[in-house]
Amino acid sequence: MERSLRALLFLGVDFLFPDHLRPRAEAAEIYFDGSHPIQDYLLKLSASHLRAVITKDSAHEAMIMCQSDKPLKKLMVEIGRMSEDRLTWFGATEEKLTLGGASVYIYSSPIKGLEENAVYRYRFVADDAASDWGELATFVSDKTEAIVFTDSQCGGDYSDWYKTFNSAVNRHKNAKLAINLGDIVDNGEALWHWEGWYKGIEENLRKRIFAPIIGNHECYSLKWKYCLPKGFLGQFKTPANNSEKFEGYYYSFDYGPVHFIALNNNFLEIDPNLPGLLEEELIWLEKDAIASDKPWKIVLMHKDILAYNEYNAYTNDYGGLNDIAHDFMGVFDKLNIDLVLTGHMHVYRNRGHIYNFLPSDKGPYYILCGLSGNARYDVPKDETFDKVVLQGKETDNYLHLTATKEELSLVCYLSDGKILDEVTLRK
Numbered sequence: 001m002e003r004s005l006r007a008l009l010f011l012g013v014d015f016l017f018p019d020h021l022r023p024r025a026e027a028a029e030i031y032f033d034g035s036h037p038i039q040d041y042l043l044k045l046s047a048s049h050l051r052a053v054i055t056k057d058s059a060h061e062a063m064i065m066c067q068s069d070k071p072l073k074k075l076m077v078e079i080g081r082m083s084e085d086r087l088t089w090f091g092a093t094e095e096k097l098t099l100g101g102a103s104v105y106i107y108s109s110p111i112k113g114l115e116e117n118a119v120y121r122y123r124f125v126a127d128d129a130a131s132d133w134g135e136l137a138t139f140v141s142d143k144t145e146a147i148v149f150t151d152s153q154c155g156g157d158y159s160d161w162y163k164t165f166n167s168a169v170n171r172h173k174n175a176k177l178a179i180n181l182g183d184i185v186d187n188g189e190a191l192w193h194w195e196g197w198y199k200g201i202e203e204n205l206r207k208r209i210f211a212p213i214i215g216n217h218e219c220y221s222l223k224w225k226y227c228l229p230k231g232f233l234g235q236f237k238t239p240a241n242n243s244e245k246f247e248g249y250y251y252s253f254d255y256g257p258v259h260f261i262a263l264n265n266n267f268l269e270i271d272p273n274l275p276g277l278l279e280e281e282l283i284w285l286e287k288d289a290i291a292s293d294k295p296w297k298i299v300l301m302h303k304d305i306l307a308y309n310e311y312n313a314y315t316n317d318y319g320g321l322n323d324i325a326h327d328f329m330g331v332f333d334k335l336n337i338d339l340v341l342t343g344h345m346h347v348y349r350n351r352g353h354i355y356n357f358l359p360s361d362k363g364p365y366y367i368l369c370g371l372s373g374n375a376r377y378d379v380p381k382d383e384t385f386d387k388v389v390l391q392g393k394e395t396d397n398y399l400h401l402t403a404t405k406e407e408l409s410l411v412c413y414l415s416d417g418k419i420l421d422e423v424t425l426r427k
């Protein structure tokens with residue numbers, strides 16, 4: 001836009017910004033479209049953990065979040081195309097999150113009006129201070145590229161998680177979506193676990209869109225009792241599911257040619273405090289999957305379908321298809337789900353297609369993802385379903401997922417770049 005065509009307003013912008021949402025607005029040039037030029041800020045804003053959480057329509061929307069130890073006044077997000085020198089302000093909402101007696105302030109800012117296949121920069125600003133820049137790439141409509149992690153929980157320090165996450169995002173620079181299948185932290189009510197999880201990934205996390213799923217460890221209190229996932233719900237404002245009881249517990253989103261369905265299957269941990277999740281979710285799942293016209297439908301959920309050496313509540317025994325399998329697999333068959341990604345067991349297993357509860361050459365493809373933290377388990381092979389089992393002691397791994405309309409491809413990597421398994425599905 002020619003500068004001469006830009007009407008510059010120096011005052012009288014109240015119609016655009018209410019008093020509490022005007023950092024430096026009195027002194028700023030404001031263009032007709034409400035944007036303003038990039039300005040230098042004197043101070044560094046004491047905001048940490050910048051992140052863009054997945055939205056329902058990540059081609060045009062974003063949910064930008066950050067955290068502070070103290071309340072931040074007049075906080076806003078500035079966002080603009082990387083290729084332009086103009087930014088637009090958006091307001092931010094404050095929520096005080098108290099976990100285990102300690103409190104932090106979490107800010108979220110829903111952004112609308114983004115353009116598809118574009119790269120944006122964003123930061124939080126307040127008065128004379130600005131945070132570091134984050135980056136946000138809206139997706140390309142005909143392609144999906146993502147990295148899938150699970151079980152990043154760590155006992156002690158989170159350095160194994162930093163190594164896995166940072167090596168993956170550096171290896172796959174075009175994968176702008178990062179998914180975590182749950183047990184993000186070891187104890188969902190411990191703020192120090194959340195702080196530990198963020199600490200070594202800050203720089204890369206704020207340049208990706210993050211899609212988190214709730215695991216059973218997000219539902220543990222400091223005393224290791226079942227609790228509601230208050231920590232997770234405070235940390236991540238995921239897409240609305242319009243549930244009265246379970247907002248933030250499960251959701252879906254589109255990314256390129258894929259419709260992702262993020263389920264919550266921690267019924268054992270959640271039911272005692274808030275019953276009814278499974279029944280509600282099954283109704284929602286059916287409507288949600290049927291309403292999508294995307295070529296691929298991928299389910300993301302924390303707990304796996306096989307019991308292995310854990311007690312199986314469905315058979316009242318050990319091993320075999322568990323209660324989660326019997327809750328969902330028939331429905332996944334009916335809804336033509338293409339791929340189901342799970343975690344929880346901390347080992348990688350490729351089961352191929354399963355249909356009508358049996359190994360098959362059709363039906364959803366099931367992959368149990370490994371771990372990205374430091375809790376390593378010994379899990380025996382399931383002789384009926386496990387087609388690919390890693391040799392030796394399990395070490396951190398992740399999936400690189402790419403999809404076009406015709407082809408869905410998964411590669412399982414170790415954090416050092418070694419390839420462990422490859423899967424290609426075609427329409």
Ligand SMILES: [Fe+2]
Pocket residue numbers: 151153182183215217344345346
């Ligand atoms: Fe886990």
Ligand SMILES: [Fe+2]
Pocket residue numbers: 182183215216217302343344345
């Ligand atoms: Fe788990």
